[in-house]
Amino acid sequence: MATGESEIRGDAEGGDLGLTGAISMALGGMIGGGIYAVLGVVVKVTGALAWLSFVLAGLVALCAGYSYIKLNQLSQPEGASPTYLEWFADSSTLAGMAGWTLLFGYVGSMAMYAYAFGSYAVDMLPMEQVFGLPLRALLSLAIIGVFVGLNLVGVEESGWVEIVxxxxxxxxxxxxxxxxxxxxxxxGGETATGGGVELGLGGLGFEPIxxxxxxxxxxxxxQLLMYSQGTIKDHSDTNPTAIYISIPTAVAIYIGVAIVTTSIVGVALVSQRPEVALATAASEFGGSMGHFVIALSALFSTASAINATLFTSAQFSDRLIENELLPQQLDPKSPDEFEEGDHLPKRIIVLLGLLTAAFTVVGSLEGITSFASLTFIVVFGAMSYLALGQRDHEDVSAIPPAVGLVGTVAFLPMMLWHLWSAQRGVFYTVAAITVVAVVVELAYFEIDSLGGKTDDETSVRSD
Structure with a gap:
């Protein structure tokens, strides 16, 4: 079982992965590389209130998780985001666009992890360039290439190894x-704040949002859990428990890391070197050994996050192709091969690797992070909206989906306003990529419809 392996299917009995393994998969997907990449970006925006930003984001994510769980329980057969849109909105175009948006988000996530990997690797080395080329970019490309190659040949990792x-x-x-x-x-006197910890409560504003x-x-x-239902034992009961445990756990870890980093290093220094914020903080109280341990952990965590996300994205893409929501040319195979659980969509793996490489070379850490977050805000908001529409069901509470919807609706303009006012170049980049993505998606599905396919004829299958 590869790290974060997933198939978008809803087998009744499920696989062998239990609650511990499911929690490990979800936590590994969140803390595997995210905190190393986003901490510095968050601190640059909101300073010592970074911990509050993680609380807000975690709360909205938890509500979105509730929405996913309820939609999953109500849909037949159980599935994932595109399935929910097909089932509840009755539109294969919306389902396909949601699928494509998620893929762009996963590419952005991998680019973010690769960027962080290269940054921490350079931080451990005595050089920043090789033959006049930026070493960070070269190392980011190298780690992407390694995992593209490993996924192409099918190197796998056992479930217990992932837990450890x-x-x-x-x-x-x-x-x-x-x-x-x-x-x-x-x-206390030796810390950046001059004593104790700094929570930043004296300067509340819109920045934390x-x-x-x-x-x-x-x-x-x-989300890996929702796409891995075929590998999880009793997933209908296991997944909700794992989601409700893993998200608060990740939030708690993020809070602690943010408070320690801003208190010890200070906002100014973190803002100067946001890509290696944790290693900088560790060196303050752990010396060179503390710096080395955190940097090594960052390398390993971001690398494993690339591997998990690449595998998941490839399997997710394969299912989109099966449901005619991506071009069949990306993964040509016979109908019988669609039933093989071990099929590796090699063209998709290569394409995802190339897109990730392009993002991580030409993009900034802020731009990559913002674009990836934007995609998940849109998708999580859509799922919250769909779940809110099912509030008449006896076992569906309107409160979590409403909180998730309000949160994502608030996040989107606030992030765009920040980019416009503080990072105009990043704003233009994110806007351009978004416009191109939406135009391509609409063109693909509109052409498909003009070719004679209707929403009824293009159904999302999750068997």
């Missing part, structure tokens, strides 16, 4: 928080 690795990653971050808090209280929107990509990893 997630435990180790959590242990490193919890240790970072524990030692950091001890240092802040025991050596803006930063929450930009950090939203760090909370999308639990």
């Amino acid at each position: 690795l997630v435990v180790l990653k959590i242990a490193v971050l919890v240790g970072f928080v524990a030692f950091g808090l001890w240092f802040a209280f025991a050596n 803006m930063a929450a929107a930009m950090s939203f990509v760090a909370f999308q990893g639990w």
